[in-house]
Amino acid sequence: MKTLLITGASKGIGLAVARMCLADNYRVVNLSRSPAPDAGIENHAIDLSSSSAESRLKSLLGKVLEKGEIVLVHNAAKLNSDTANNTSTDDFRDIMDINLIAPHTLNQLVIPFMQAGSSIIYIGSTLSEKAVANTYSYVVSKHAMIGMMRATCQDLAGSGIHTACVCPGFTDTEMLRDHVGKDQEVLSSIAAMSTFGRLVSPVEVATTIKFAAENPVINGAVIHANLGQIEN
Template sequence: MKLDNNVAVVTGAGSGIGRQIALTLARQGARVAIADIDMDGASETVEQIRQDRGREAMAVHMDVTNEAEVTESMDAVAKRFGRIDTLVSNAGIQIVHPIQDFPYAQFQKLMDIHVGGAFLTTKAAVKHMYPQGSGSLIYMGSVHSHEASPLKSAYVAAKHAILGLARVMAKEGAEHGVRSNVICPGFVKTPLVEKQIPEQAHDLGISEEEVVNRVMLGDTVDQTFTTVQDVADVAAFLAGFETNALTGQSIIVSHGWCMK
């Protein structure tokens, strides 16, 4: 298989998109570390991988805002599996407010998880990738890495920052054989997105149906949510792509909502 002997670390893989990415990488031959603060969810993902294909997987507790824990957990994965080939920096949260009502502490929390987490996991992963002369850094961006939406000042700022980090890493990593790319999904109907629907309906003064059909899917070509499998398939493709022909790029998975 394309990812045989590939060792992948997926953050936020105890549920949602991260879980589907982990399952998909494992199905293509990878050994996967499920990194999350929700150890029950992480253990469930590991069990699903083992039952699905009998692949080797492990769960590690990783608060992506804690540098010592990130480094320790990444080192534990490398010790267990012998190497690290792929990092999928996926852990994230969503908080929406009009900016005049946005508590700065919540802005900082979101930035710490998305941007700080991407930085710290990258720093810990390349320590193992650079000496082996290969690796793939995959960041979870968003259409909001390119486009803005009301109420999402923190999220849009974070996703733009991740795009910048990935492009820096494409340049820094090239001499070490390490590629760096960003997946930019449109709206994926996960619990994170479902939570936004009533929040945005309240803040925008419209119905939940209008939030879905006009705000979330209004600019797609087919009024369809992106699926977790759509995103996971792109992650597997990027993990297995072996040259710098594809680095520093953002791959937009959005049913045509955003075309770049």
């Protein structure tokens, strides 16, 4: 049985991935502050931004993981409204702790359990390769995530473990709705930026993630799942 180890699967894209893998007879382990609501998902409460996260993860993963085929999905992320000239170092570090340091820490702890056929899937963003105003820390972290994925690909050459970075476009999640203050007019204008005139659904992104996790031919690839964004 394959194991899915995923961060932030209590809602949104993460929950959609967890449900899809559970339906395909994966063992599903969720690491997040809040539990996923579905029966069959193993929930372990942890704040990935806390100073004690690494020691807690080391203790936890030693108990719940066995060597085998593991799909590690770095899904948990934080998005602030901030700019290059108003972001404090502490706030910037908080974003990096969740969006970059946590994936690095998990790689260090989980890769020793991974056998050939395993995969590491990073969840980036359309903002991994472009930028918009007022998302400074998030944009920086998501650009760096592509670099982390590519470096991981090179370092694991010959291991039978593959990597990819799936970059969702504007997806209908609580994170996006909170970021725009649940303003329906703003959401409609964002939806109009795709060639399909709508937001991406979490299930569409989850389908892409699962495909990437199960197909080593895309090793080292960046996959944009954004319905085709209209460029101005």
